[in-house]
Amino acid sequence: SQKIEQNSEALNIQEGKTATLTCNYTNYSPAYLQWYRQDPGRGPVFLLLIRENEKEKRKERLKVTFDTTLKQSLFHITASQPADSATYLCALDRGNNRLAFGKGNQVVVIP
């Protein structure tokens, strides 16, 4: 069966450190993978997209890697700040402009 796995435990991290989140998937062959941020009581907000032929993508303090052999994406927040505290969702392309979402991974940045 198809699965998208994100760590269910919250990641508590000290301000200024790098937060790293993992997204593993099985039985998908996504052409691209996306990461979204979701704050409590709000809808998800798009952060980054990485295509299957790209190894790494960066945007300001965010970095995403995509390994289609390992079926894994890593999401990094460098120099983390309390404002980065949120839940981060991994989303895979399912074809026909549909996405399959992971359950999300909460990040708490401690001042």
Add this chain to the structure above:
Amino acid sequence: NAGVTQTPKFRVLKTGQSMTLLCAQDMNHEYMYWYRQDPGMGLRLIHYSVGEGTTAKGEVPDGYNVSRLKKQNFLLGLESAAPSQTSVYFCASLSQYGSYEQYFGPGTRLTVT
């Protein structure tokens, strides 16, 4: 430019009642989606639309109907609400010009008692 808006924000229904959730977008996007989000589960696709007048089933369509009579609006209907439909519902839209970024509304929190 309001983006994606959803009404209502909150609703409480009794089992067996019906209601319609409205999603509107002002970005001229071709694609629109309805998701539900439950604790401990990822967003799950209920129905989606690839253009005005078209709809298609997602992962969890049972108990829901949708309509896309106008390009900017996507309606989600519950004909006979059940407690299992207690959830937070999100609408999203996507441009047809290949950015792949979905824009989400603020959500509707629905409780069925």
